[in-house]
Amino acid sequence: xxxxxxxxxxxxxxxxxxxxxxxxxxxxxxxxxxxxxxxxxxxxxxxxxxxxxxxxxxxxxxxxxxxxxxxxxxxxxxxxxxxxxxxxxxxxxxxxxxxxxxxxxxxxxxxxxxxxxxxxxxxxxxxxxxxxxxxxxxxxxxxxxxxxxxxxxxxxxxxxxxxxxxxxxxxxxxxxxxxxxxxxxxxxxxxxxxxxxxxxxxxxxxxxxxxxxxxxxxxxxxxxxxxxxxxxxxxxxxxxxxxx
Numbered sequence: 001x002x003x004x005x006x007x008x009x010x011x012x013x014x015x016x017x018x019x020x021x022x023x024x025x026x027x028x029x030x031x032x033x034x035x036x037x038x039x040x041x042x043x044x045x046x047x048x049x050x051x052x053x054x055x056x057x058x059x060x061x062x063x064x065x066x067x068x069x070x071x072x073x074x075x076x077x078x079x080x081x082x083x084x085x086x087x088x089x090x091x092x093x094x095x096x097x098x099x100x101x102x103x104x105x106x107x108x109x110x111x112x113x114x115x116x117x118x119x120x121x122x123x124x125x126x127x128x129x130x131x132x133x134x135x136x137x138x139x140x141x142x143x144x145x146x147x148x149x150x151x152x153x154x155x156x157x158x159x160x161x162x163x164x165x166x167x168x169x170x171x172x173x174x175x176x177x178x179x180x181x182x183x184x185x186x187x188x189x190x191x192x193x194x195x196x197x198x199x200x201x202x203x204x205x206x207x208x209x210x211x212x213x214x215x216x217x218x219x220x221x222x223x224x225x226x227x228x229x230x231x232x233x234x235x236x237x238x239x240x241x242x243x244x
Contacts, residue, residue, distance in 0.1 A: 005101075006030075006034065010030065010033070011026070011030075014084060014085065014086075015029055015030070015033075017084050018080055018081065018084040018086060021080040021083070021084065022076065022077045022080045024077075032062050032077065032081075033086060035061065035062050035064070036058070036061060036062055036081070036086075036087075036096070037096065037099075039061040039062075040096050040099065043057075043061070044095075044096050044099060046099075046100070047095070047099070047100075048088070048095040048096040048097065048098075048099030048100070049093050049094070049095050050093070050094045050095065050096065053093075053094050054094075055075070055078055058078045058081070058087070058094070059071070059074045059075055059078050062074065062077065062078070082094075085097055119180070119181040119182075120180060120181050122181065123180070123181030150167075150171050151171075153184035153187075153188070154171055154174050154184075156184075156188055157174065157184070157187055157188050157191050158170070158211070160188065160191050160192050160195050161191045161194075161195060161211050161214070162194065162195040162198045162199070162203075162208050163205060163208040163209070163210065163211065164211070165210055165211070166210060166211070166212055167211075169212040170210070170211035170212045170215065172212070173211070173212045173215035173216060174187065174215055176215070176217070177215055177219070177221075186225060187215070187221065189224070189225060190214075190221040190222070190224040190225050191214070191221070191224075193224040193225075194209075194214065194221070194224045197224070
């Protein structure tokens with residue numbers, strides 16, 4: 001599943017110019033652009049170059065957004081996309097303008113996924129290499145020694161995490177992330193950064209993620225490993241109708 005991002009910089013003179021030239025509302029203009037960019041996820045290179053595409057291909061890409069419209073009108077809209085600078089022409093190819101900006105969060109997601117896959121390969125290779133015929137003895141205090149005790153590193157995580165609820169399930173998720181190859185230090189850093197953000201934003205307790213959610217399989221904690229905490233104003237996933 002892929003998505004593109006839309007923020008407030010989309011709404012401006014460039015959008016108004018495109019809407020006026022095309023005889024449509026700004027909301028319809030936004031819908032056309034979103035459909036074009038969602039189509040671009042599978043049809044454009046990371047540079048923005050639309051692969052083997054001509055004017056007619058762009059027409060077909062945006063046509064599903066219109067219930068009843070003649071071909072000449074759609075062709076005129078594509079001309080306006082080019083004239084207003086939403087699509088660039090260079091060396092006989094068509095490019096989605098500022099494509100790296102509109103797909104930035106998807107690119108970040110792909111990079112994060114690739115990095116996680118590499119981490120998992122390294123972790124599995126290291127784990128296999130370190131396996132011995134006889135199990136190693138755990139250092140004192142390194143794991144659960146009694147039914148209601150937790151690993152020392154997890155207790156450090158729990159101490160800084162800004163919302164303390166459902167500790168047992170949080171510990172299970174913590175262990176799962178360790179098995180994924182993340183370190184105790186990384187999880188502690190993520191919890192600390194998240195706690196600092198909640199403090200800065202004065203986030204109400206009810207809006208702070210449960211620790212088991214923070215450490216869940218979708219790995220929201222990774223956003224706090226490098227302090228990238230801002231979210232786009234709106235995201236649209238492939239298959240979602242931007243005209244609704």
